[in-house]
Amino acid sequence: MLGAIFFKNKLSVLNSVTKAYLSSHITNISSILETILKISRLTKKFGSLTAVDQLSFSIQKGNVYGILGPNGSGKSTTLGMILNVVNKTSGDFSWFEGFESTHEALKKVGAIIEHPNFYPYMTAVQNLELVCKIKGVKKERIEEKLKIVNLLDRKDSKFRTFSLGMKQRLAIASALLNDPEILILDEPTNGLDPEGIHQIREIIRKIAAGGTTILLASHLLDEVEKVCTHVVIIGKGKKLYSGPVDGINASHGFFELKAKNTDLLIQILEGHPHIAKVSEKDGLVTAILADPMEPETINEYIFEKGLSLSYLVKRRESLEEQFLELTKQTHSA
């Protein structure tokens, strides 16, 4: 038990460098960490369309989770269900191990869904005061949170006069008012200009560094890759992958090769026991590995077979390629 407490504290001060290294260890002890949210076989049907299909995953305290999926894959519907605004068709979810009702639990959650929703005729401060009243927290924190998102100088401006980036930042301030156990963000950078995107990501990074659990839904891979330790990939409402972000990169990578005699090269490669698949495009041959292998080994092997390479590179699939691969499978299935 002491060990668990120690580890929890340790988690809260993780920085992004050690995060990746520790994530594999974290999964091993995740069962003794506090579960913030547990979703089991959650399903939502809109008429004949199944938007979310038997989705299960759980969220442990201290991690940064990403829900990744193309537009229309059921990310927002899933978040809608756990946030009490979309009715589930079947399945279950429980907040904080099910000790309290959903709406009580939501007072300990900070969430922003798609568009920032506030009363246009109220100022930033008035809007946040209302949120304080709903969540039952003290108003003293308003200024502090506005400062985090850089809106202190506009605190008495009406919400309707805000730009989209400012609205989004106000939404983040609002979600932070109760010092939430978990922060849920749905496409937080959608529709923002590069500067706005940068500002929001900086804020998210700061919050994550403070040890807050984050659930980030996005269709942008680099966003998830940059910020998250864990990822749930969904396509057409089904879970395709869930686990640490590095886990998704677990394949052995592939070689890209070129030689004068392309046909011979392909023939040699196909004969090699550690190579799973060979393909060719415009003279560039791609060989996907079935087992780990260093480029020196393959170079020597090919040279022994009497062919000299003009080009050799070992690459790993980017998250993007794997993501496309994963989602493609469901399309054809």
Add this chain to the structure above:
Amino acid sequence: MLRLLDIEFHKLRYSRSAKILVFSYFILLSFIALIASIEFNIGSLEFRVADQGIFNFPFIWHFNAYIASFLKLFLAIVIVSMISNEYSNRTLKQNLIDGLSKKEFISSKFLTVLVLSVASTLFLFILSLILGLSFSDDTEVAVIFSDMEYIFAYFLNLTGFFAFCMFAGMLIKRSAFALGFIFIWWVLENIAYGILKWRLFRETEIADKIAGFFPLEAMSKLLVEPFSRLGAVQMAATQIGSAIEKDYSVHLTDILIVLGWTVIFVFLSYKLLKKRDL
């Protein structure tokens, strides 16, 4: 409960249109007092409305309640828009995400309806009391506080109507269309009554009995028009040989029907919100 009222009051306090409508409502309400100063001069005949007995206790309760009940349309706009704006600003969704339950949301709206009805009723009570004390022929305490059921009927008339407005706002989600819906409902009630009265149950009381169960009709039956009760009108009627015999009292059945509709409207609003995906 106070927390819910506090939340709703916070929403209304900063809305300029809501403030203007509520203020103009209470100002218009106090204009009833101006009726007192209406004077006609027909040749040598001087006619002062205040002298016709409309401000006599206990008649004044009935008269003022009836006149004031027309002004409720102002507050109806506030109520419809305080519901539909939550949809159009998507703040309803945000409220729920922030941890307000659907039940609490409906409760906060209905509590506001009750507070507005109580405020309006209290205002009318005080206004009528002042007017009555200034103009009534009879100011015995027993007379002053008789016929108080009209004040209660006024309160119920407002509450029932506002509950209907709340439901319309929940159902339609757009203020203008919701107000249109209320108007169309009123037209439909009248058409239904017309069909019942002149086609199905000619020359019987059945049509009136059925129509008494319609929500808007039941609300208006709570407060029957008071004009034919006036001495001058009664006198004129007897002169042309047709005494007006009409029941002006507040009936328990009407009270129960309006209470029933109020419960139904609040319950349906809740069911509607519960079923909807936002």
